Amino acid sequence: MSTVATNGVVLGVKLNTFSSKPLSSFLGKQIKLKPFSGSSFSCKKGSIFRPKSKNLVIYAGGGGELISYVHDIFLGVGVGLPCTVMQCGDVIYRSTLPRSDGITVTVPGVVLALSVVSYLWATPGVAPGFFDMFVLAFVERLFRPTYKKDDFVLGKKLGEGAFGSVYRVSLAKRPSSKDGDLVLKKATEYGAVEIWMNERVRRACASSCADFVYGFLESSSKKSSEYWLLWRFEGESTLADLIQSKEFPYNVEAMILGKVSDLPKGIERENRIIQTVMRQLLFALDSLHSTGIVHRDIKPQNIIFSEDSRTFKIIDLGAAADLRVGINYIPKEFLLDPRYAAPEQYIMSTQTPSAPSAPVATALSPVLWQLNLPDRFDIYSTGLIFLQMAFPGLRSDSNLIQFKRQLKRCDYDLVAWRKLVEPRANPDIRRGFELLDLDKGIGWELLASMVRYKARQRVSAKAALAHPYFDKEGLLALSVMQNLRLQVFRATQQDYSEAAKWIIQLMAKSGTKKDGGFTEAQLQELREIAPAKKSKVQRNALASALRVQRKIVRTLNESIGELNQRRKSLWWSRWIPREE
Numbered sequence: 001m002s003t004v005a006t007n008g009v010v011l012g013v014k015l016n017t018f019s020s021k022p023l024s025s026f027l028g029k030q031i032k033l034k035p036f037s038g039s040s041f042s043c044k045k046g047s048i049f050r051p052k053s054k055n056l057v058i059y060a061g062g063g064g065e066l067i068s069y070v071h072d073i074f075l076g077v078g079v080g081l082p083c084t085v086m087q088c089g090d091v092i093y094r095s096t097l098p099r100s101d102g103i104t105v106t107v108p109g110v111v112l113a114l115s116v117v118s119y120l121w122a123t124p125g126v127a128p129g130f131f132d133m134f135v136l137a138f139v140e141r142l143f144r145p146t147y148k149k150d151d152f153v154l155g156k157k158l159g160e161g162a163f164g165s166v167y168r169v170s171l172a173k174r175p176s177s178k179d180g181d182l183v184l185k186k187a188t189e190y191g192a193v194e195i196w197m198n199e200r201v202r203r204a205c206a207s208s209c210a211d212f213v214y215g216f217l218e219s220s221s222k223k224s225s226e227y228w229l230l231w232r233f234e235g236e237s238t239l240a241d242l243i244q245s246k247e248f249p250y251n252v253e254a255m256i257l258g259k260v261s262d263l264p265k266g267i268e269r270e271n272r273i274i275q276t277v278m279r280q281l282l283f284a285l286d287s288l289h290s291t292g293i294v295h296r297d298i299k300p301q302n303i304i305f306s307e308d309s310r311t312f313k314i315i316d317l318g319a320a321a322d323l324r325v326g327i328n329y330i331p332k333e334f335l336l337d338p339r340y341a342a343p344e345q346y347i348m349s350t351q352t353p354s355a356p357s358a359p360v361a362t363a364l365s366p367v368l369w370q371l372n373l374p375d376r377f378d379i380y381s382t383g384l385i386f387l388q389m390a391f392p393g394l395r396s397d398s399n400l401i402q403f404k405r406q407l408k409r410c411d412y413d414l415v416a417w418r419k420l421v422e423p424r425a426n427p428d429i430r431r432g433f434e435l436l437d438l439d440k441g442i443g444w445e446l447l448a449s450m451v452r453y454k455a456r457q458r459v460s461a462k463a464a465l466a467h468p469y470f471d472k473e474g475l476l477a478l479s480v481m482q483n484l485r486l487q488v489f490r491a492t493q494q495d496y497s498e499a500a501k502w503i504i505q506l507m508a509k510s511g512t513k514k515d516g517g518f519t520e521a522q523l524q525e526l527r528e529i530a531p532a533k534k535s536k537v538q539r540n541a542l543a544s545a546l547r548v549q550r551k552i553v554r555t556l557n558e559s560i561g562e563l564n565q566r567r568k569s570l571w572w573s574r575w576i577p578r579e580e
């Protein structure tokens with residue numbers, strides 16, 4: 001396919017009416033054609049074309065094929081590939097061409113357009129990200145109120161972490177406002193990341209996280225510069241405070257519903273309350289993940305109850321990673337809370353190179369997201385919160401850590417853990433299993449799909465929200481569609497490694513040419529079975545070599561990550577306002 005409006009080598013010319021030059025002088029010459037009006041005209045290679053204003057008939061072909069191919073592809077989107085939508089014959093005369101009467105929709109065109117749109121909108125969303133960064137963020141900056149250090153009157157200290165202190169504050173200019181209707185965090189480290197994440201969240205899914213007001217770099221103090229972050233005061237209690245109370249979950253019921261339920265106290269009522277908390281949590285997480293942010297520090301201490309909206313919201317985005325542009329791509333080990341962290345240390349495989357630059361990271365983000373499923377890190381932590389809500393015995397730090405040790409000994413298999421503890425369980429543990437076993441064990445099923453060793457086998461926040469556990473009437477009242485959904489959910493939660501083994505066995509015939517199938521050696525490769533045991537000395541040498549190799553790869557990855565981090569911090573920290 002070639003477009004005559006591009007440059008090319010003249011393959012043949014034919015005098016039509018009049019020409020002052022001999023025909024042969026054009027042959028094999030590199031010529032430059034000026035695009036004529038409506039230059040989107042194209043035709044098959046070798047076909048003859050007669051420009052209106054010239055007397056030459058030119059065989060199109062030669063150079064410029066690549067440009068014209070790209071040109072044709074773009075023309076093809078939604079319009080159809082040129083010669084499939086134009087009635088191009090072998091010999092085309094412009095005057096005989098049908099006049100284009102708008103866009104002609106073709107199947108390949110629609111498929112191509114849909115594929116491009118789905119890629120651009122797939123999590124974490126390249127296209128919405130582009131709009132967010134270059135339009136929404138810009139417009140927001142024009143209209144948002146700005147603050148500086150002297151605008152605040154500090155109140156009570158709410159918390160002090162390793163990376164900053166948090167205070168209730170009020171505005172100095174508005175003495176009438178109730179003391180402390182704002183929360184201020186003075187962050188020494190990770191403040192810039194937190195400002196970035198909070199601004200992204202405010203634009204994309206404001207209801208998921210605490211209501212962020214403003215963040216800036218305050219460098220006027222004698223100490224090293226600090227990032228100041230400002231939120232609206234959401235409420236007094238975090239989920240950690242609430243679950244530590246003996247009254248949990250009844251203390252949450254009144255807060256969420258605004259009244260106390262008439263139902264008698266018991267596991268059914270408790271289950272309802274826990275369901276509501278889990279639904280709110282998963283909803284917040286789903287919104288966060290849909291916009292490409294992974295929190296990485298989900299724990300009851302970072303879930304605040306918003307008194308205004310009567311919902312639980314997420315706070316503390318200092319350890320979050322923005323997978324849309326690759327900020328905080330490689331996590332810092334010490335940021336992860338060992339009590340709630342998933343077994344994998346990294347949200348992205350260490351084989352995934354650190355994103356080289358924001359545009360490349362953005363363009364690749366849907367692929368990297370699907371390859372690594374980084375959101376499942378938060379799902380594991382949320383599963384542990386679910387577990388703590390169901391089992392009061394696991395609410396203390398020491399018991400949670402002991403549970404994690406037990407689970408590790410059971411190869412992170414929650415079903416195996418249940419088999420281990422249930423026979424000798426105390427009444428508290430037994431009550432927890434009873435609660436999860438309501439409605440044919442639908443709560444247990446959801447929990448087990450969240451707390452899994454392999455990230456890929458964990459359910460996503462969106463899929464968890466669609467789980468029948470959240471249907472008010474319980475499993476017995478499920479409609480046909482809901483039952484179908486449950487079956488689909490169960491099918492997607494299967495571990496297919498056994499099925500894969502079975503298929504491999506089926507494929508294993510004799511491995512001869514006559515019977516077909518794989519040879520034993522080929523099967524060995526497919527099963528990824530370790531090669532036959534080597535001698536002890538050989539094995540030791542091999543193991544040491546592998547260890548060294550892995551260490552080198554890990555160190556390289558981490559250093560590249562660090563370097564990129566520093567390089568990247570240059571571009572995105574320009575978005576963070578500084579105090580004037």
Ligand SMILES: Nc1ncnc2c1ncn2[C@@H]1O[C@H](COP(=O)(O)OP(=O)(O)OP(=O)(O)O)[C@@H](O)[C@H]1O
Binds near residue numbers: 211
């Ligand atoms: N928007 C808010 N409304 C009400 N309270 C808040 C808000 N944000 C934070 N807090 C309170 O401040 C405390 C500390 O907040 P945050 O976890 O963000 O700080 P941090 O310095 O990262 O703490 P840590 O290092 O302990 O995690 C929270 O536990 C919560 O009680």
